[in-house]
Every structure is written in C-alpha cells, then in structure tokens.
Amino acid sequence: MEFFETVVRRRSYRGPMQPDPVPRDDLRRIVEAGLLAPSGCNAQTTRFVIVDDPATVEAIKTIVNRPFLATVPAFIVCVMDPRSRPNTCSFAVEDCAAATENMLLAITALGYASVWLDGALRTPAIKKALTELLHLPEGFEARILLPVGKPAGEMPPPKERLPFEKRAFFNRFGNDDASPAP
Amino acid sequence: MEFFETVVRRRSYRGPMQPDPVPRDDLRRIVEAGLLAPSGCNAQTTRFVIVDDPATVEAIKTIVNRPFLATVPAFIVCVMDPRSRPNTCSFAVEDCAAATENMLLAITALGYASVWLDGALRTPAIKKALTELLHLPEGFEARILLPVGKPAGEMPPPKERLPFEKRAFFNRFGNDDASPAP
Numbered sequence: 349m350e351f352f353e354t355v356v357r358r359r360s361y362r363g364p365m366q367p368d369p370v371p372r373d374d375l376r377r378i379v380e381a382g383l384l385a386p387s388g389c390n391a392q393t394t395r396f397v398i399v400d401d402p403a404t405v406e407a408i409k410t411i412v413n414r415p416f417l418a419t420v421p422a423f424i425v426c427v428m429d430p431r432s433r434p435n436t437c438s439f440a441v442e443d444c445a446a447a448t449e450n451m452l453l454a455i456t457a458l459g460y461a462s463v464w465l466d467g468a469l470r471t472p473a474i475k476k477a478l479t480e481l482l483h484l485p486e487g488f489e490a491r492i493l494l495p496v497g498k499p500a501g502e503m504p505p506p507k508e509r510l511p512f513e514k515r516a517f518f519n520r521f522g523n524d525d526a527s528p529a530p
Numbered sequence: 531m532e533f534f535e536t537v538v539r540r541r542s543y544r545g546p547m548q549p550d551p552v553p554r555d556d557l558r559r560i561v562e563a564g565l566l567a568p569s570g571c572n573a574q575t576t577r578f579v580i581v582d583d584p585a586t587v588e589a590i591k592t593i594v595n596r597p598f599l600a601t602v603p604a605f606i607v608c609v610m611d612p613r614s615r616p617n618t619c620s621f622a623v624e625d626c627a628a629a630t631e632n633m634l635l636a637i638t639a640l641g642y643a644s645v646w647l648d649g650a651l652r653t654p655a656i657k658k659a660l661t662e663l664l665h666l667p668e669g670f671e672a673r674i675l676l677p678v679g680k681p682a683g684e685m686p687p688p689k690e691r692l693p694f695e696k697r698a699f700f701n702r703f704g705n706d707d708a709s710p711a712p
Contacts, residue, residue: 351639352559354533355566355632372700377534379698383691384537385631386646390689396698404701427703437649445627446646449567450537453635457533464568464628467619483702507572509565516561516578518554519586520665521609 349457358452359504361461362416365497369400370422374458378496379424381454382447388439394447395427397482397490404481408493411477412468417495424451426492427484441491448492461499466492531639540634541686543643544598547679551582552604556640560678561606563636564629570621576629577609579664579672586663590675593659594650599677606633608674609666623673630674643681648674 349357379396387393399405400422408425409417426448430440448464455462469475469490478490517523531539561578569575581587582604590607591599608630612622630646637644651657651672660672699705 349533351531351533351536351635352563355563355636358566358568360568376694376698380694381534381537383694383697384540386540386542386634388646388648390691392692392697394697395703397703398698398700401701437652439648441623442627442630442648445624446631448624449628449631450635452568453533453632454537464570466570466621466624470619481702483704485703488703509572510574512558512562512565515565515574515576516558516580518580519583520663521577521579521667521670522665 354453354457358456359461360463360507361499361503362463363499363501365419365421365461366500367419367421368498370460370496372400374460375400375422375424375496377458378451378454382451385443385446385450387443387446388437391439391443393429393440393443395429395488397425397427399423399425407481408478411474411481412465412493414468419500420495420497422496424494424496425478425482425490426494428489428491429487430489431487444491448494451494455494455496459498460496461503462494462496464492464494469493536635536639540638541643542645542689543681543685544645545681545683547601547603547643548682549601549603550680552642552678554582556642557582557604557606557678559640560633560636563632567625567628567632569625569628570619573621573625575611575622575625577611577670579607579609581605581607589663590660593656593663594647594675596650601682602677602679604678606676606678607660607664607672610671610673611669612671613669626673630676633676637676637678641680642678643685644676644678646674646676651675
C-alpha cells in the first residue's frame with residue numbers, strides 16, 4: 349500500500365475480528381517494521397512478544413479484561429527496557445512509541461486492524477500479570493499492547509481532529525501565515 | 531512510495547543538504563502525516579512549528595549548534611503540551627514520538643532526508659532559547675527537531691541492528707521457537 353494512503357487508512361479499531369489465526373509470516377512482517385524504527389543512540393530498547401498461542405491469547409484477554417478484545421486472534425506486546433545506560437539520556441518511551449507506530453501502519457498496509465493499548469498496562473496488577481505470563485526478565489516492562497486480526501466489522505470513521513491551522517504554524521507558534529512562501 | 535519500502539529506506543541522515551528551499555506544499559504534507567498519527571485519548575497533544583524563514587532557520591542552527599546542520603534549509607519542531615489532564619494518564623511523549631515517526635516516513639516517501647534530534651533539546655539552555663525564538667506558550671516544550679531537505683550526499687547504510695531472534699519472541703520472552711505455527 350502507498351505510504352500516505354496507509355497513514356490515512358489507519359484506525360483505532362475496537363470492533364469484532366475474524367477468528368482466523370494470523371499467519372506467522374504476516375506477524376513477522378509487522379514486527380520487522382517495528383524493528384526498523386529508529387531508536388535513540390541506536391540502543392534498540394524495545395523488544396516484542398508476539399502472542400499467537402490460543403491459551404496465551406486467552407490469558408492476555410483475561411488479564412487485560414476489555415470486552416472488545418473477545419475475538420482477537422493474536423497480540424503483539426511491546427516490551428521496554430527502561431534501564432538507563434551510563435552517560436546517556438533514556439529514549440526508551442520514544443523508541444517504543446516509534447516502533448509501535450511503524451507496526452500500526454504495517455498492520456494497516458497488510459489489511460489487518462489494531463488499536464494502541466497503553467493506559468491499561470499502567471495498572472500495576474495488569475503489568476505484573478503480563479510480566480509473569482510472558483516471562484519478562486527483571487526490569488523489562490510490558491508497555492504497549494496491539495491486538496492483531498482481520499476486522500469483521502466496519503472500520504470506524506476517522507477520529508475528529510483539530511484542523512491543520514490549530515496545530516501547525518509557520519516560523520513561530522500561533523502564526524497564521526500559512527500562505528506559500530514568496 | 532510503497533509503505534514497507536518507505537520503512538526500509540528511512541535513514542538518520544546527518545550529511546550535507548541541497549540549498550533549495552523546501553516547497554510549503556511538501557512541508558504541509560509531511561506535517562499532515564504527523565497530524566494523522568494516533569494520540570492517547572485523541573488528546574492531540576503535539577503541535578508543530580515549521581521553520582522555513584531563512585533568519586529563523588539560521589537562528590535554530592546557532593541555538594542547537596551541531597555542525598552537520600549547516601546546510602539544512604528547513605526544520606520541523608515538534609512541540610509537546612505536557613500538562614496533565616484531570617483524571618487521565620499523560621501520553622504526551624508517546625503522542626509526540628508517533629507523530630515524529632509518521633513525519634520521518636513521509637520525509638522519506640517524498641525524497642527528503644532528516645534525523646530525529648531529541649537529546650540536544652533536553653539541554654535547558656537550548657530548550658529555553660527555542661521557546662523564546664518560536665514564541666511557545668507557557669508550559670509547551672520544544673521536544674523533537676527534524677531537519678528537512680534534499681540530501682546532497684550519499685545516504686548512509688542501514689544502522690547495524692540486532693537480528694529478529696534477539697528482539698522478538700513468540701509467546702514468551704526469550705522463546706526461540708519462531709517456526710511456523712502448526
């Protein structure tokens with residue numbers, strides 16, 4: 349799919365999904381897009397657990413406990429290594445978010461649907477249960493959860509967004525001169 | 531450009547750039563890709579200052595003081611509204627990073643080059659100078675800086691990266707069963 353079309357078609361999908369398993373080749377392609385996202389100082393702080401084993405898929409649904417996940421056939425869990433490195437800033441959250449955005453676009457380009465689930469994983473009980481389920485090493489953190497599947501329902505319309513002129517400005521904040529440069 | 535090709539071709543480019551101004555239509559298209567990135571609770575916390583006025587471009591180079599920026603004809607500054615909202619988590623860093631990744635891919639798809647500059651803006655003196663230069667309102671923060679221009683030099687080779695098997699696992703962390711599902 350063409351890049352800009354992919355960006356326009358991406359949606360946050362919380363509808364029903366088709367029950368078919370997601371082929372591992374497609375899951376790999378999605379995660380490979382995540383691996384190719386940039387990371388601060390190329391530290392590659394994000395790890396990925398791809399969940400397609402039915403028992404583990406069901407365990408995630410039980411832990412996260414969101415009814416709209418009922419029909420999801422696979423998940424990708426973005427795992428962050430937040431341990432700071434000597435003499436560097438941490439870019440782990442940014443790294444994880446950039447990889448997630450690449451994967452959401454890859455999911456769209458391949459005809460699947462997903463939604464960025466993040467707030468739920470900040471609940472300590474959910475974080476702890478995912479850490480145990482996925483055997484995460486000490487210090488690693490399940491940060492973002494992406495359901496993956498073929499949508500069985502309608503894709504939602506685009507989210508309502510502020511217009512360009514309210515969020516983007518030329519040369520100084522609040523400037524309303526968006527005319528072509530002379 | 532096709533989506534997966536765009537992901538593969540993206541580079542962190544710190545080489546010389548062609549002196550031509552970047553057409554505003556292209557700058558708008560890049561930023562529109564940023565506007566279409568998801569944001570936590572659709573809060574749209576990221577703002578964008580597109581800098582193409584030569585005096586302001588030069589002022590940014592003086593403030594950020596990185597020699598590889600010498601020939602850059604335009605910048606996009608990602609501005610974050612980090613003020614927390616009542617009863618919600620903050621996703622402002624994630625929002626900003628997702629928008630940045632969309633823009634880096636858009637820059638690639640349109641034949642431009644860029645690099646995600648982030649650590650430099652964490653220096654208080656640089657942050658303060660950019661806040662003043664760009665007239666940022668109280669509480670807003672210049673967080674990520676993207677130079678934009680046509681590369682005048684060779685694109686660098688891909689960064690060296692850990693292989694898939696070291697960063698991605700099926701069903702539990704560290705699992706080396708990446709064989710096709712039965």
